[in-house]
Amino acid sequence: MKAEGVREVEIQEIQIGQEYEKVGIPFQKIGFWIFLAGEIVILGGIVASVILFRLSYPHWFEESVHTNATIAFINTLVLLTGSLTAVLSHQSAFSYNWGKAQLFLGLTALCGLVFVGLKFVEYSREIHHGFVPSRNVFWMSYYTTTGLHGLHVLAGTLIIFGVMLYIKKKKVPEAVENAALYWHFVDIVWLYIFPLFYLT
Amino acid sequence: MGGSNMSGEHHREESFIKRYIFSTDHKVIGKQYLITGIVMAIFGGVLALFFRINLANPGFLSHEQYNAFVTLHGAIMFFWVAMPILLGGFGNVLIPLMIGARDMAFPTLNMMSYWTFFLSAVILILSMFVPGGAFSGGWTVYPPLSANPEVLIGAKWGANLFLLALAFEFASMLMGGVNFVTTVLTMRVRGLTFMRLPIFIWMEVIASLVFLFSVAPLIAGALMLLLDINLGTHFFRVEAGKAGDPILWQHLFWFFGHPEVYVILFPALGILAEVFTTYARRPIFSYKTFVYANIVAAILSFLVWAHHQFVAGINTISALGFSITTVLISVPFSMSLVVLGLTLAGGSIRFTPAFLFGLFAFLMFIIGGLTGLPLGAVASDIYFHDTYFVVAHFHYTVFTIAVLSSLAGIYHWFPKMFGRRINYTFGKWHAILTLVFYNGFAFPAFFLGLAGHPRRYYSALELGYLQKYQWIHELMTISTVLLLATQVVFIFVFFYSIFAGEKETEPNPWESTTLEWLAPSPPPHLNWGNFAPLVERGPYEYAKNGKDIDFIPQGRLVKLKGETAEK
Amino acid sequence: MGVKMKTTSKGEEHNSHPKGEEHNSHPPYVKIYVGLLVLTVLSVVISAIVHREYAPPFVFTISTIKGLLIALYYMHLKYEGRIIISLALIPLVIFAIILFIFMPDILSTVKQ
Incomplete structure (x- = not known):
């Protein structure tokens, strides 16, 4: 870099677009990953707190049998399917197959809606049976974690839907990539929530 | 590269609203942050004035008002004054200018960041006028008190709105942080490698990252607290048959709360580095030491939080560990201060208002840092905890950071921001009077603390052993009144100078080296017109060629050629 | 809508985004998906056989494997x-x- 400093004394004019340092990563991607890092810590904070509550709560296993593992299992499959379609959309966008990218994004958004719908059914059944958030440590942890996660799925669905409309006008593959990244992140969190509340 | 419009060719005629209200221009957003921060500082200062008067003259406020004002004063000064001025204000104005960019990487996000912040300030003020009154549980929001509306006045709607306002403020600063880091990583102008970045830029990036990673767990905690207040969960509430864990909140809060102090300290140190090098006409003593020391401090800042909880009943072994990390973190900060001090050595110092504020901030911060050590060691902290000693300590750190350093920055960059200058003589008197009155208020608090006066108490007269120290409270209150009066005059002069101050036509009035001084004052939309800065050397090339030329700018403007890349 | 998508998918933007080529060789997404499904079923089976108190080490290990698969391949962290x-x-x-x-x-x- 020092040698370059000497050489550049000669430069009198510079081509537009050449005036910046080369970075090699699209700025949208860096920005999104910084945001995502924050999101990981938010959900990580909830999950870590819940793990601590779980470890100090002796009746966890007696309560966790009341959750609906069947719906949660279906929801896991739904999220994983959404992840597959999201990554296929990402791949299509980077090979400039925009029609396919939109189609796959639509499928992902559909998965998001199915997930939120099933979650809603689950909640209403549980509340109907008297399992409300203030019941005990298990249920307050359950509602807080899955509720926050559900909001993230909803947000992810809206982002995916928004990007689906956005790439009709602007062909920015990074937009598809970022939307897919968000979906994968929400998916990974669910992979831990599923055993945490439903299986064990 | 990034941004919606990088060409700089066309100046669109825009409406007033788009130019000055919902602007995406980083300089306008920075000024909006700065001015909102100053307005909130008046608000927070008036709250302080009220409860100071109450302490000198008990009965001036009701107990509930007193608690609420103390709570809001703390929260406002941290989140609605220090952060918007040091990060939102200076960060937005200076980051693109100092790295030679035309705007932030995400200009629209930047605008949303400011308006989210504005909304948060409105919500905070509204929270004082809800049924049940303002939240009065202290700025640390400790449960179980804060989560129990049956016990604490204002713990229902006051607390809800308080937490909501905090959430919006955090969201706003996170948007800003994403922007700052992305912009610095991807939009540096050619030749500006990482080790040539002005130190202020390093500090803003470090601060943004520390904020990002420390605030996120607290967002999770705030969600749990909101559910405790509104849905009857008991994450933090301890009632018969429902044992929650208030210590968890303390951990989550201080995991953020302590790094938060550094989030505002890093930009302040950055300002000091710029101000010291410019006015002492000296290169920074050791650029690499300064940068690496602060990176180490940033990492360590995640491992010191529990020294706020030594008396809360935490595990004694971890308390020992936190005691050690607390002493350790003073090492990198001492190194930074030594570098700053040695920068002054042998310099030919120009005593401008900005330099005076910088120097005073430097000296006061040494007091603040040293008095932190007895609070970081378990044995002495048990005595000092929650006394006025803590109040004095954090006013010597945070007031220094948020007010003295910010004022140094304001005096330093005012000509660049507004194209006018603040009267020098006024500035010097402002600096000296601020220093005197500030010490008159903060220094006596050490003695109150040593005498065992607990903080947050409504009145010293209610405790027998403290009655004889009432005169110290009166002294502190008089100093506070004078300190605030000085700042009120400054704020008048500040706004007067924006519109009618002496015009500053010279783009580089302080003969400084960094890139922002190459742009016209005030810089136009997209900053550089048909030129681009090209960087050829490090940021602090002062006193290089003997006495004739005592500074070499970091870069020079080069004409742009060719078609615009984006329309 | 289908027609519109056809016209935009022709690859006119190819020139403005030359880096599209590097993504031509991509990980086997569908195979990974099948693996994820199998692992999910496996964790449910384990939790049905093993008592709830002893299941956590097994099911959380499986979760971690699944998370790693998604992070490394779907989120492309392997190539970042x-x-x-x-x-x-x-x-x-x-x-x-x-x-x-x-x-x-x-x-x-x-x-x-």
Whole structure:
């Protein structure tokens, strides 16, 4: 870099677009990953707190049998399917197959809606049976974690839907990539929530 | 590269609203942050004035008002004054200018960041006028008190709105942080490698990252607290048959709360580095030491939080560990201060208002840092905890950071921001009077603390052993009144100078080296017109060629050629 | 809508985004998906056989494998540079700090 400093004394004019340092990563991607890092810590904070509550709560296993593992299992499959379609959309966008990218994004958004719908059914059944958030440590942890996660799925669905409309006008593959990244992140969190509340 | 419009060719005629209200221009957003921060500082200062008067003259406020004002004063000064001025204000104005960019990487996000912040300030003020009154549980929001509306006045709607306002403020600063880091990583102008970045830029990036990673767990905690207040969960509430864990909140809060102090300290140190090098006409003593020391401090800042909880009943072994990390973190900060001090050595110092504020901030911060050590060691902290000693300590750190350093920055960059200058003589008197009155208020608090006066108490007269120290409270209150009066005059002069101050036509009035001084004052939309800065050397090339030329700018403007890349 | 998508998918933008080529060789997404499904079924089966109290080590290990598959291949962390990798790893360090340094204090009180 020092040698370059000497050489550049000669430069009198510079081509537009050449005036910046080369970075090699699209700025949208860096920005999104910084945001995502924050999101990981938010959900990580909830999950870590819940793990601590779980470890100090002796009746966890007696309560966790009341959750609906069947719906949660279906929801896991739904999220994983959404992840597959999201990554296929990402791949299509980077090979400039925009029609396919939109189609796959639509499928992902559909998965998001199915997930939120099933979650809603689950909640209403549980509340109907008297399992409300203030019941005990298990249920307050359950509602807080899955509720926050559900909001993230909803947000992810809206982002995916928004990007689906956005790439009709602007062909920015990074937009598809970022939307897919968000979906994968929400998916990974669910992979831990599923055993945490439903299986064990 | 990034941004919606990088060409700089066309100046669109825009409406007033788009130019000055919902602007995406980083300089306008920075000024909006700065001015909102100053307005909130008046608000927070008036709250302080009220409860100071109450302490000198008990009965001036009701107990509930007193608690609420103390709570809001703390929260406002941290989140609605220090952060918007040091990060939102200076960060937005200076980051693109100092790295030679035309705007932030995400200009629209930047605008949303400011308006989210504005909304948060409105919500905070509204929270004082809800049924049940303002939240009065202290700025640390400790449960179980804060989560129990049956016990604490204002713990229902006051607390809800308080937490909501905090959430919006955090969201706003996170948007800003994403922007700052992305912009610095991807939009540096050619030749500006990482080790040539002005130190202020390093500090803003470090601060943004520390904020990002420390605030996120607290967002999770705030969600749990909101559910405790509104849905009857008991994450933090301890009632018969429902044992929650208030210590968890303390951990989550201080995991953020302590790094938060550094989030505002890093930009302040950055300002000091710029101000010291410019006015002492000296290169920074050791650029690499300064940068690496602060990176180490940033990492360590995640491992010191529990020294706020030594008396809360935490595990004694971890308390020992936190005691050690607390002493350790003073090492990198001492190194930074030594570098700053040695920068002054042998310099030919120009005593401008900005330099005076910088120097005073430097000296006061040494007091603040040293008095932190007895609070970081378990044995002495048990005595000092929650006394006025803590109040004095954090006013010597945070007031220094948020007010003295910010004022140094304001005096330093005012000509660049507004194209006018603040009267020098006024500035010097402002600096000296601020220093005197500030010490008159903060220094006596050490003695109150040593005498065992607990903080947050409504009145010293209610405790027998403290009655004889009432005169110290009166002294502190008089100093506070004078300190605030000085700042009120400054704020008048500040706004007067924006519109009618002496015009500053010279783009580089302080003969400084960094890139922002190459742009016209005030810089136009997209900053550089048909030129681009090209960087050829490090940021602090002062006193290089003997006495004739005592500074070499970091870069020079080069004409742009060719078609615009984006329309 | 279908017609419109056809016209935009022709690849006119190819020239403005020359880096599209590097993504031509991609990981086997569908195979990974099948693997994820199998692992999900496996974790449900384990939790049905093993008692709830002893299942956590097994099912959380499976979750971690699944998470790694998604992070490495679907989120392309396997192919990213230092900046992105550290942005993904630092949050995990903070998660560990919260979990393990908070632990002695939170576990000392038994919740009811």
